[in-house]
Amino acid sequence: MAEAPKIPDEAETRARWGSFAWTDENQVKANEILGRYPKGREQSASIPFLDLAQRQVGAETQTQGWLPVPVIEFVARQIGVPYMRVYEVVTFYTMFNLAPVGRYHVQVCGTTPCMLRGSDDVLAACKNRGLVKGGTTPDGMFTLTEVECLGTCANAPMVQINDDNFEDLDYDKTTEILEALASGGTPTPGPQFGRRASCPEGGPTSLKAMVDANHDYRGEWA
Amino acid sequence: MPLVKVDGVEIEVPQGATVLQACELAGKEIPRFCYHERLSIAGNCRMCLVEVKPGPPKPQASCALPAADKQEIFTNSPMVKNAREGIMEFLLINHPLDCPICDQGGECDLQDQSVAYGRGHSRYDENKRAVTEKYMGPIVKTVMTRCIQCTRCIRFAEEVSGVEEIGAIFRGEDMQITSYLENAVKSELSGNVVDLCPVGALTSKPYAFEARPWELRKTLTIDVMDAVGTNIRLDSRGRQVLRCVPRINEDVNEEWATDKTRHAIDGLVRRRLDKPYVRVNGKLQPATWDEAFAAIKAVDAGSSVAAVAGDLVDCETMYAAKALLAKMGSTMLEGRQTGMAYDASNIAAVNFNTTIAGTERADAILLVGTNLRWEAPLVNTRVRKAIKKGAKVFAIGPETELTYKVEWLGDDLALLGNLPDAVTEAFGKAERPMVIVGGAALKGGHGAALKLVDTLGLVKDGWNGFNVVHMAASRMGGLMLGYAQTGGIADVMGAKLGFFLGADEVDFSQFAGFKVFVGHHGDKGAAAADVILPGVTYAEKSGTWVNLEGRVQRGERAVFAPGDARDDWSIFRALSDTLGHTLPFDSFEGLREEMFAAVPALRHQALATFEWNPPSLGGAGEGVLAGYPIKDFYLTNAICRASPTMQRCSAELLHGEDFAEAAE
Numbered sequence: 041m042a043e044a045p046k047i048p049d050e051a052e053t054r055a056r057w058g059s060f061a062w063t064d065e066n067q068v069k070a071n072e073i074l075g076r077y078p079k080g081r082e083q084s085a086s087i088p089f090l091d092l093a094q095r096q097v098g099a100e101t102q103t104q105g106w107l108p109v110p111v112i113e114f115v116a117r118q119i120g121v122p123y124m125r126v127y128e129v130v131t132f133y134t135m136f137n138l139a140p141v142g143r144y145h146v147q148v149c150g151t152t153p154c155m156l157r158g159s160d161d162v163l164a165a166c167k168n169r170g171l172v173k174g175g176t177t178p179d180g181m182f183t184l185t186e187v188e189c190l191g192t193c194a195n196a197p198m199v200q201i202n203d204d205n206f207e208d209l210d211y212d213k214t215t216e217i218l219e220a221l222a223s224g225g226t227p228t229p230g231p232q233f234g235r236r237a238s239c240p241e242g243g244p245t246s247l248k249a250m251v252d253a254n255h256d257y258r259g260e261w262a
Numbered sequence: 263m264p265l266v267k268v269d270g271v272e273i274e275v276p277q278g279a280t281v282l283q284a285c286e287l288a289g290k291e292i293p294r295f296c297y298h299e300r301l302s303i304a305g306n307c308r309m310c311l312v313e314v315k316p317g318p319p320k321p322q323a324s325c326a327l328p329a330a331d332k333q334e335i336f337t338n339s340p341m342v343k344n345a346r347e348g349i350m351e352f353l354l355i356n357h358p359l360d361c362p363i364c365d366q367g368g369e370c371d372l373q374d375q376s377v378a379y380g381r382g383h384s385r386y387d388e389n390k391r392a393v394t395e396k397y398m399g400p401i402v403k404t405v406m407t408r409c410i411q412c413t414r415c416i417r418f419a420e421e422v423s424g425v426e427e428i429g430a431i432f433r434g435e436d437m438q439i440t441s442y443l444e445n446a447v448k449s450e451l452s453g454n455v456v457d458l459c460p461v462g463a464l465t466s467k468p469y470a471f472e473a474r475p476w477e478l479r480k481t482l483t484i485d486v487m488d489a490v491g492t493n494i495r496l497d498s499r500g501r502q503v504l505r506c507v508p509r510i511n512e513d514v515n516e517e518w519a520t521d522k523t524r525h526a527i528d529g530l531v532r533r534r535l536d537k538p539y540v541r542v543n544g545k546l547q548p549a550t551w552d553e554a555f556a557a558i559k560a561v562d563a564g565s566s567v568a569a570v571a572g573d574l575v576d577c578e579t580m581y582a583a584k585a586l587l588a589k590m591g592s593t594m595l596e597g598r599q600t601g602m603a604y605d606a607s608n609i610a611a612v613n614f615n616t617t618i619a620g621t622e623r624a625d626a627i628l629l630v631g632t633n634l635r636w637e638a639p640l641v642n643t644r645v646r647k648a649i650k651k652g653a654k655v656f657a658i659g660p661e662t663e664l665t666y667k668v669e670w671l672g673d674d675l676a677l678l679g680n681l682p683d684a685v686t687e688a689f690g691k692a693e694r695p696m697v698i699v700g701g702a703a704l705k706g707g708h709g710a711a712l713k714l715v716d717t718l719g720l721v722k723d724g725w726n727g728f729n730v731v732h733m734a735a736s737r738m739g740g741l742m743l744g745y746a747q748t749g750g751i752a753d754v755m756g757a758k759l760g761f762f763l764g765a766d767e768v769d770f771s772q773f774a775g776f777k778v779f780v781g782h783h784g785d786k787g788a789a790a791a792d793v794i795l796p797g798v799t800y801a802e803k804s805g806t807w808v809n810l811e812g813r814v815q816r817g818e819r820a821v822f823a824p825g826d827a828r829d830d831w832s833i834f835r836a837l838s839d840t841l842g843h844t845l846p847f848d849s850f851e852g853l854r855e856e857m858f859a860a861v862p863a864l865r866h867q868a869l870a871t872f873e874w875n876p877p878s879l880g881g882a883g884e885g886v887l888a889g890y891p892i893k894d895f896y897l898t899n900a901i902c903r904a905s906p907t908m909q910r911c912s913a914e915l916l917h918g919e920d921f922a923e924a925a926e
Contacts, residue, residue, distance in 0.1 A: 124442040
């Protein structure tokens with residue numbers, strides 16, 4: 041069953057966020073964003089504005105940020121379109137959070153390549169750390185979501201935590217990252233067993249002569 | 263013009279036509295859900311698939327594909343049949359099998375098309391998706407599980423009504439149609455999404471579980487809620503009108519109707535006057551017709567008799583009253599109940615000369631003291647169309663939301679004699695300029711507005727850009743029949759005997775004579791009357807109405823009146839006997855013939871032509887407009903004031919009372 045939309049449009053949300061406005065710093069960014077689009081096409085700024093607003097809410101609440109209804113309406117007023125048009129955008133993209141999230145939004149990919157490479161272990165690590173799918177931990181640290189492909193299949197399994205991807209995970213590495221985050225550390229994003237980007241595991245398996253210098257293979261072609 | 267072949271038959275189609283339109287021109291029926299002639303093309307239901315050569319070897323959505331020269335289109339090939347069956351099967355996967363309890367049953371596109379193009383069975387035995395109901399206000403009931411996401415309602419809200427409060431949230435299988443935060447949709451045209459919805463997802467809330475379409479007797483008539491003259495069909499069962507839906511008339515209402523037109527009908531069975539009353543010792547007492555007539559005869563008014571026409575009456579009623587007054591020696595006829603006294607010596611000067619359909623072609627529009635959205639919502643949609651084609655709109659009057667972008671000039675009528683440069687510049691460049699004068703401005707600005715005809719060049723060959731918006735269905739017919747005194751209603755207030763034809767807006771304290779109310783609803787007019795003669799509503803009589811552009815239209819009787827109520831014309835015929843001034847007609851046809859002889863323009867159901875010969879009125883536009891005549895769109899006449907649906911619309915949509923349904 042399609043879930044009934046849960047719109048936190050209560051009086052307290054209105055009271056807390058009703059006076060939302062850009063910070064001075066974000067006002068500069070907003071002007072810059074709006075300047076990218078021709079006059080009369082302000083609606084194009086919907087997504088960048090929503091992202092900026094979500095980040096500002098995040099900064100204010102010490103979380104990844106979310107979009108309360110008054111903030112959505114603020115964005116709509118900024119670009120002069122009906123509230124509904126912006127609200128549609130917010131609900132369409134999963135990157136926009138419709139409910140408050142924790143300090144770290146842990147998005148575990150569970151699509152086929154990640155699942156084959158062990159995303160179940162990643163999820164188990166999260167679960168054992170106390171994270172619940174779709175919920176936030178009581179200390180407000182982590183929100184766990186299972187998501188569809190985030191496009192890092194070559195480095196599966198992976199999680200996206202706020203703006204960073206953590207790749208090549210297993211149970212232990214996931215636990216390590218979560219612990220590090222929980223204790224205020226900043227674990228290094230990217231592949232977790234030392235390779236660079238999606239280079240082959242254990243060094244190159246082909247074109248080995250190219251590792252140190254450019255090499256002309258053409259003479260060796262049969 | 264592209265020459266295409268549809269199922270082997272060659273046909274030439276207009277430039278820019280789609281493949282679907284080409285098929286229709288060739289007489290082929292193409293099933294569709296999301297495509298609608300009056301909305302933009304979405305192409306998301308895929309029901310209109312056809313095979314097209316040359317092209318990729320797969321079916322094409324014909325609604326979104328332009329017809330090209332030498333195209334071969336197949337609408338009944340095996341590929342097309344398969345494609346339609348497949349699409350239908352997918353659409354039905356998540357559609358509930360609740361036709362027996364669905365209000366759309368019997369007039370449902372999905373039902374009809376699954377019979378015609380479906381497979382007859384489903385291979386899907388998983389669970390169906392269910393979607394929660396959405397609140398959309400007092401007019402639209404939702405059962406969103408039935409929604410097939412054609413997005414017609416969203417496109418209507420955005421493109422026609424201009425109230426962008428309906429949208430699709432979430433995506434893919436979770437996509438749901440809803441109003442913004444499930445608030446009531448604040449549009450006076452929201453009822454149209456019910457007609458647009460091809461399935462039973464959006465149905466009419468007041469009509470919920472009332473009737474099946476095949477039980478209803480359908481009568482074609484004319485709406486009287488405003489002066490637009492919307493062509494409607496009244497669906498009735500037994501003695502009650504259960505539903506009102508618009509008919510297609512490109513010149514008047516296209517295929518839309520306002521919520522008031524559609525849903526005031528539940529007022530037809532409430533607060534009705536069903537027997538005569540006579541005031542005895544200051545109190546209205548039920549009486550027989552004879553007693554009521556005797557009471558009127560006893561007044562012995564001589565020729566001091568007046569008739570005031572209400573907003574809803576037809577020309578026949580007005581003519582019958584006029585004929586009786588003529589016999590008695592009086593011409594004290596007036597229809598402008600609220601005291602308007604604009605010069606009506608030349609009807610063209612108070613007519614909507616551009617015509618409703620012509621409004622679309624205007625390229626510069628000046629609104630003077632009119633809240634078009636409430637005074638004539640279906641003219642407002644035409645203005646929106648004109649804007650889409652590039653028209654510029656200015657307005658004089660208090661600022662209000664008209665659903666489109668307007669440049670407000672201020673609310674002082676003196677502006678008419680001293681228009682800002684931006685206006686004169688825009689009108690100078692315009693080929694088809696248009697001025698629309700509303701009731702608020704007629705008092706102090708009629709003369710000044712008429713002067714604009716020359717200064718802005720409104721009248722030219724084949725184009726008359728001077729327009730007055732009336733708000734009463736009876737107004738134009740009344741003016742043609744002479745229901746206008748030089749001094750307005752003040753001129754008739756001195757009569758000893760007054761006939762009030764459903765006139766509820768009169769200031770009765772100013773009328774000292776004997777008041778006879780001939781009408782159908784117990785409203786202000788009946789409360790003030792000395793004698794009440796129960797008449798019939800627009801649904802219960804055949805009649806002629808003239809809309810604001812001078813279009814003569816006739817409606818038919820849908821149901822019979824309650825109790826002792828009689829056709830208004832026959833009341834005057836019977837009364838004329840008692841008063842000793844017997845009217846010369848004995849039948850409705852006889853009355854009509856006489857009326858046609860008196861006003862020939864009423865004979866033909868067509869646009870009446872009025873000679874353009876505006877009076878030269880002095881005055882340079884005086885006064886500041888404090889507001890518009892209509893204070894509450896949903897409660898403008900006795901019928902809607904008696905309607906629970908309209909009362910609720912007024913309370914919820916205009917006065918912000920909270921009716922949102924409790925969570926289940």
